[in-house]
Amino acid sequence: MTGRIEPRLLKGFRDIDPTAMERRVYILNKIEKVFRLHSFAPLFTPTLEYLDILKGKMGEEADKLLFSFTDIGGREVGLRYEFTISLARYVAMNPNIRFPFKRYQIGSVFRAEKPQKGRFREFTQCDFDIVGSSSPIADAEIISVMYDVLNELCISEFKILMNDRRLLFSILEKLGVMKDMLLKASRLLDKIDRVGKEGVIKLLEEHKLLNESIKKFIEMSEPTTAYRDVMEEFSKMIDITKEVEEFTELMMTVNQMTGNDKRIVYSPALARGLDYYTGPVFEVVVEGVGLGSIAGGGRYDNMIGIFSGRDIPATGSSFGLDRLEEVLEKKNLFPSELGRPYCLVTIFGDETVKYSLDFYRQLHKEKIPAEIYLKPKNIGKQIGYADSRGFRYTVIIGPEEAGADKVKVKDMRTGEEKVLDKDGATEFLKEGL
């Protein structure tokens, strides 16, 4: 054996302790439940992929963020940066998939970003996509899933911002942006939530992409439920009839699927950063938490084509687990009992071990979560342990209780103690769940 190894974490990586993990498991269970209600099925793609596949067409910016290396077989490989590119690869490799293909994937993705507060090089994403349908009902369903997840998590102060790139590009083009500068302009527009409208106006000016109409458009671009009125305003300036029709159909379907919720709004300048979106784009912002979007997505009809050779329409979205956790934390939305252990069974001495183990087993049979103290010890110390760990109940079994075939249940909040027979105690603890 060589000497001691210094225990340490890699820069940008983290351990997540049980307290934080309980919060994350809580969120993931809710998300998965909604995914399943909407008939999305789980898919697994590997953590490692060929580098050229991961690079896909994300662009140089993203390429720099890839964890890549040459494996023992001399292959250029990388850790996945996101799930969508692997989904596209999967669909291309499985030509017999039945469409619509509705899948979700939850797991770690990796980015070699400069670590900063709250940003890590490994983090969890929750993706859900519909492949093989160009119907606006598919986009609307993606949005309604986001909506249902937010409700399931009891987040109330949110907005789902919606736009369509075809509508936005058409507006920008008709207001004077050259066709080949539309992507560039949209990337700058996407910075509104970080630098504000004034900041974006300045950026567009610097890039010689600003004129008076565009400035006016940006100034008018408030998220709004009155999407018909706003688009009518735009229509007075330019002819965008076809795009407005398409977008109106989407908005109507989304409203239908979410009960006309006022938190679903048209955001005329929303573009989303990624280049691969081809139609509707959407993102979720939560008020009063000082965060950017906590989920976002859109339609990407050309991406699968880079692998399959033929374009297959697709639309999808993704929640970032870290941001969701931050929202629930800041808004105090986690259940107060979350992660609190339920019941400790004590072991008084060698002569009562059997009795304690028997009762412990009985609790598990009845699906009551319990922990057993691992060796005989002074009961006071065991109650102290239960207290410091936050147990809800302690089951005290001394020679007296064991002799009378009873157990004593102590409520750790009130201090109240009850002597019950084993079945009675099991019943009582079951009710408390």
Add this chain to the structure above:
Amino acid sequence: MTGRIEPRLLKGFRDIDPTAMERRVYILNKIEKVFRLHSFAPLFTPTLEYLDILKGKMGEEADKLLFSFTDIGGREVGLRYEFTISLARYVAMNPNIRFPFKRYQIGSVFRAEKPQKGRFREFTQCDFDIVGSSSPIADAEIISVMYDVLNELCISEFKILMNDRRLLFSILEKLGVMKDMLLKASRLLDKIDRVGKEGVIKLLEEHKLLNESIKKFIEMSEPTTAYRDVMEEFSKMIDITKEVEEFTELMMTVNQMTGNDKRIVYSPALARGLDYYTGPVFEVVVEGVGLGSIAGGGRYDNMIGIFSGRDIPATGSSFGLDRLEEVLEKKNLFPSELGRPYCLVTIFGDETVKYSLDFYRQLHKEKIPAEIYLKPKNIGKQIGYADSRGFRYTVIIGPEEAGADKVKVKDMRTGEEKVLDKDGATEFLKEGL
């Protein structure tokens, strides 16, 4: 956009399609439920770690299997090979952890092994450990968790093999193996399930580790519930009183926690391959599936010391998801409805879209899993889709149904159709869950 990228998987890696993923999610949910009942809490450690930490003291064999590389910061890093070493690092880095620390971790581990049938370079392990207790009740609890998981999954033809390295080493030493050859001998013994007793006897002979008593010991080494009798036999040959006492206490505790199940047996030659075990070792084998062990573990009291400088006792075990999946598949233990989609809502035409979407929303509100057909189409085609996907029910909504404020529910197994009002249909579909 450059040309088409050839979609392909890395050697030894795989996609897992929704059908297989449903089976895995089924297993993982059951495992996690048992972990939680026994008060194990989730912990996350990162996928990437410093290479010297991953290497720990696993030995050269394991080192060769590490996916390692130099990251952009010039650090020597690797993908985790297993979870135990990261757990040890975590415990060493968090001196304020309250013991016993009962944690589980489920996730991918990576091994650059020669890919072969059913063996992949990324696979899922389900670890659970108790850190900070040297009590045999801790070991017994680990074994009882394995036991409960097997029962929860309805696996009946299993055996949990138990031994204690201190007992085994003591026997071997007293039968003539030199102290410094005990690990070597135990590694050879561990090959019994692959090469059989005769094979191991030959191997020991080749390594000059065999004598008549050891041969006799191996021949006697059948897994047995009559552990007292067998140990008494051994005790006639050599003095192993202390070790027998300790092991007997463990066996008694395990029997207590599992209701004296006959499938929990003493396996005198069981050693387990890893060098770091220091006390009880255990593994699960399932009869009639032609697999090695599907779970295994043991006590490792010196491992955390390589990071923390002071030894902290620990015991734990791990299930391999692939092998569990294979067992359930071969034994036909998956529920027949698993992964079968529940209910499809049809869309007849533009005039009924609203009505269909409304009903779809109502089903989700009542937590009934449903999918909606994504665009108006001939109803026959939609029923054909439902049939080919294996939906249990189809909800047919044509102008007639919508006009009468009804829906038609078709049972896809029997072909039976029922016209019901929306609430009635919702109630009916809820009952069928």
